[in-house]
Amino acid sequence: MPERATDAAPRRGPRRDAVPPPRAGRAQPQRGTYAALDLGTNNCRLLIARAQGDGFVVIDAFSRIVRLGEGLAASGRLSEAAMDRAVAALAICADKLKRRNVTLVRSVATEACRRATNGRDFVARVRAETGIQLEIITAEQEARLAVTGCQALLEPGTGPALVFDIGGGSTELVLLGDEAGGPPSIEDWFSAPWGVVSLSESEPHIGDDAGELLAAYERMRDHVARAFESFRAVLARRAVRPGRLLGTSGTVTTLASLYLDLPNYDRSAVDGLIVPTDAMRGLGQTLARMNVAERALLPCIGNERADLVVAGCAILEAILDLWPAERLSVADRGIREGILRRLMAHETGERA
Numbered sequence: 001m002p003e004r005a006t007d008a009a010p011r012r013g014p015r016r017d018a019v020p021p022p023r024a025g026r027a028q029p030q031r032g033t034y035a036a037l038d039l040g041t042n043n044c045r046l047l048i049a050r051a052q053g054d055g056f057v058v059i060d061a062f063s064r065i066v067r068l069g070e071g072l073a074a075s076g077r078l079s080e081a082a083m084d085r086a087v088a089a090l091a092i093c094a095d096k097l098k099r100r101n102v103t104l105v106r107s108v109a110t111e112a113c114r115r116a117t118n119g120r121d122f123v124a125r126v127r128a129e130t131g132i133q134l135e136i137i138t139a140e141q142e143a144r145l146a147v148t149g150c151q152a153l154l155e156p157g158t159g160p161a162l163v164f165d166i167g168g169g170s171t172e173l174v175l176l177g178d179e180a181g182g183p184p185s186i187e188d189w190f191s192a193p194w195g196v197v198s199l200s201e202s203e204p205h206i207g208d209d210a211g212e213l214l215a216a217y218e219r220m221r222d223h224v225a226r227a228f229e230s231f232r233a234v235l236a237r238r239a240v241r242p243g244r245l246l247g248t249s250g251t252v253t254t255l256a257s258l259y260l261d262l263p264n265y266d267r268s269a270v271d272g273l274i275v276p277t278d279a280m281r282g283l284g285q286t287l288a289r290m291n292v293a294e295r296a297l298l299p300c301i302g303n304e305r306a307d308l309v310v311a312g313c314a315i316l317e318a319i320l321d322l323w324p325a326e327r328l329s330v331a332d333r334g335i336r337e338g339i340l341r342r343l344m345a346h347e348t349g350e351r352a
Contacts, residue, residue: 032103036339041069041168069112111169139191149338166249217288220314251312257300284313
């Protein structure tokens, strides 16, 4: 993995992956095959895994950008074209679930279906056409699942920590506290109605003039900062001193890839990386001065992310203003891994 020979070189966190090796001398019982499906505002993602030791081994995966929330901010409804794209992706997921003989599955839908007036009608259509039963989860459930899936990558230390998940239609913030002798406890959480899709549609970042593009970027940051005000008040009331920071989203993994100057995305290089927050801010500012065509030429962004990545950068900067940490731990894991851990813990009677 390339590293920069500077004082701001990236650091690796402890490799506490979702797939620890079996413990020596311990019999491993045969357990079923589990699946977690996450239909978000922008992406449809599936993980299928088998339990192994205290973790799991992924045996199949699927990810497709479907932009289910496209146009939702203006109309309040899921469009026919967006629903068609999502159903097509879910049909592929349904085929994988059948072929892999999945014994236990949980399929969740998040902000787009929560917000859309026809969200429940869409869920009914999905069940009729694919057999998949989507569960529209609350913002709090979404936040807790994300933390369950990625908290193993939280940088070691004491004091409070903030975990965030920048989605397509919303951003979840979770405040963690210390719990002696156990995992961090969730002290508070917050969901802002801005994700990369909703923010891009509300404050378009288009054109070729670098100054105008940067001005649009600042307006994006202002939108998010105003949405964070109530959570800022919570932090002030609790007298929280910002410390460790962990992010899970396409935004942070994309920026981490750019920071490492990767020619192609490499999960093994990104998942668990610890990077200076100043570097992440700088990358966001650089991308904000580029037009869509220029961003599309960058490795690990391409056409699919070029129009949305700037909104993610604006949200990330607003989070860094709220929680001015020096370093950011990067996670390429989240809701799906959280679902898998809870499914496996439920079957064994353990606590996830």
